[in-house]
Each structure stands twice: as C-alpha cells, then as structure tokens.
Amino acid sequence: MKNPSNLLTVEALEQSFGGVMALAGVSFQTPENLIYAIIGPNGAGKTTLFNVLCGFYQPSAGALCFNGYELRGLPPHHIAALGIARTFQNLQLFFNMTVLENVMVGCHLRAKTGLLAAALRLPRVRREERQLRAWAAEALELCELSDRAGQPAGALPYGLMKRVEIARALAAKPRLLLLDEPAAGLNDTETMALRDLIARIRATGVTVLLVEHHMPLVMSISDRLLVLDYGSVLAEGSPAEIQANPRVIAAYLGGAVQYAV
Numbered sequence: 394m395k396n397p398s399n400l401l402t403v404e405a406l407e408q409s410f411g412g413v414m415a416l417a418g419v420s421f422q423t424p425e426n427l428i429y430a431i432i433g434p435n436g437a438g439k440t441t442l443f444n445v446l447c448g449f450y451q452p453s454a455g456a457l458c459f460n461g462y463e464l465r466g467l468p469p470h471h472i473a474a475l476g477i478a479r480t481f482q483n484l485q486l487f488f489n490m491t492v493l494e495n496v497m498v499g500c501h502l503r504a505k506t507g508l509l510a511a512a513l514r515l516p517r518v519r520r521e522e523r524q525l526r527a528w529a530a531e532a533l534e535l536c537e538l539s540d541r542a543g544q545p546a547g548a549l550p551y552g553l554m555k556r557v558e559i560a561r562a563l564a565a566k567p568r569l570l571l572l573d574e575p576a577a578g579l580n581d582t583e584t585m586a587l588r589d590l591i592a593r594i595r596a597t598g599v600t601v602l603l604v605e606h607h608m609p610l611v612m613s614i615s616d617r618l619l620v621l622d623y624g625s626v627l628a629e630g631s632p633a634e635i636q637a638n639p640r641v642i643a644a645y646l647g648g649a650v651q652y653a654v
C-alpha cells in the first residue's frame with residue numbers, strides 16, 4: 394500500500410538476466426529523510442536495485458514510485474532530473490580532470506540549457522552556469538573537498554576520490570542519494586569520516602539509500618535496513634531488529650552480531 398509520507402515505494406520489482414532472477418519480487422518503502430540501508434550477501438541484487446532505480450535497466454515487472462512519479466519506463470537523465478543521484482561500486486571518475494570539473498559533471502545533469510543556447514552564451518545560460526558552480530561549491534564544501542577543487546582527481550588518495558564521487562552526486566541536488574559501497578577500500582579513519590559525512594548529508598534533508606557491507610558503519614548510522622538474499626527480501630526493520638533476526642544471522646551476519654562503534 395502506498396503511504397504519501399514515503400519518498401520511495403518499490404512494489405514487486407523483478408529484474409532477470411537470462412536465467413538469473415537478480416530481483417525476484419522486491420517490495421519496500423523508504424520514508425523521507427532517513428538513512429535506509431540495503432544489505433545482503435554478494436550477488437543478492439543490491440547494485441541491480443540501484444541500476445533499476447536509476448533507469449539503467451528496465452525491470453520486467455513491478456512498480457517504482459518516487460515522490461509521486463512512476464519511474465518505470467523513464468530514461469536515466471529524466472530520473473536524475475526528478476532528484477535521484479548515485480555513486481558507483483567501482484570508482485567512475487575522470488582522473489585527468491580536476492576535482493571541481495568532476496563535480497560539475499554532476500550539476501550538468503540538472504542543467505536545462507540546450508546546445509544552441511549554450512553556444513550563443515545567452516544571459517540565462519550564464520545565470521545557469523553560475524547556479525551550477527554554486528551547487529558544485531556547496532557539494533565540495535559539504536564533502537570537505539573545497540581545498541582540493543583545483544587538483545586532478547587522479548592525484549587524490551583513494552578515500553578522497555570516493556568523496557569526489559559523493560560530491561558529484563550531491564551537486565545534482567538530489568532528494569534521494571544512492572551510495573553503493575562507499576566504505577569499500579577505506580581505512581578505519583576514513584570510514585569514520587564517511588559516517589560523519591553521511592550524517593551531514595541527511596541533515597541537509599537528503600534521503601540516503603546505503604548499500605554497504607561494513608556492518609559497524611551500517612548498524613551505527615541507519616534508521617532502517619532492508620536485507621536482500623538471492624533477489625528477495627529476507628527482512629526489513631530497525632538495526633536492533635535486523636541484528637536479532639535468526640534468518641539474517643544465518644544468511645549473512647553470521648556469529649558477529651554486535652556492531653557497536
């Protein structure tokens with residue numbers, strides 16, 4: 394059942410690749426301004442879910458309602474314009490471009506200017522350019538990357554490169570941010586800093602879907618969790634409920650169920 398306070402409602406979503414049912418009837422609802430984690434073993438369908446939400450794949454069945462709009466059938470740029478942005482499990486940066494230029498790519502997803510207007514440098518184009526630069530600067534500041542703006546992205550330590558991806562997604566001014574394993578490859582200090590960053594992002598009013606295997610991070614920051622296994626929902630609930638769920642422990646968490654940070 395749809396609840397108007399939910400920003401995202403996913404109903405009976407199916408996505409298959411040949412014989413593999415990557416999503417086999419997934420349903421869940423995400424209220425606005427929450428950190429909502431999606432966890433589960435490798436191959437559970439987490440990244441596929443993000444790819445479907447962003448319009449990269451067209452699901453074979455189901456419904457996806459975001460902020461009152463049905464997303465099924467919409468192309469990725471249209472979905473981005475509605476307010477969904479993402480990061481990728483594998484870094485997707487332009488290493489030779491500066492940090493600022495990488496982040497500006499994100500803003501341009503929201504640009505309304507056509508090619509002709511841009512070529513003619515109409516006043517509204519210059520206004521829009523100023524707006525996009527302001528959004529990029531804001532995203533860099535939130536990600537504590539302002540002092541790196543002019544450096545080539547490829548020269549940054551790995552942890553900061555992952556932050557540039559988050560800044561690029563934020564520069565598109567999303568209402569829903571999808572983070573696909575943002576802690577992968579980070580050391581403990583970087584992971585703690587990431588946790589603070591995700592909390593700051595939520596404090597700006599953005600709803601966060603967090604796919605992550607780092608359980609101390611997930612359990613300490615998420616309001617609710619969805620557990621996927623073989624493309625199906627195994628459980629949904631608060632961190633305490635999920636950590637106490639015998640099916641989740643058996644399928645994914647194993648014996649280590651204490652995640653205080």
Ligand SMILES: Nc1ncnc2c1ncn2[C@@H]1O[C@H](COP(=O)(O)OP(=O)(O)OP(=O)(O)O)[C@@H](O)[C@H]1O
Nearest residue numbers: 410413415433434435436437438439440441442482
């Ligand atoms: N483009 C594709 N073509 C064929 N099969 C795919 C494709 N994308 C995903 N799959 C399959 O769908 C299933 C779900 O994969 P997915 O990448 O969504 O898992 P995941 O939960 O993100 O796993 P991980 O934690 O390892 O990132 C897997 O069996 C995978 O092999």
Ligand SMILES: [Mg+2]
Nearest residue numbers: 439440441482
């Ligand atoms: Mg994945």
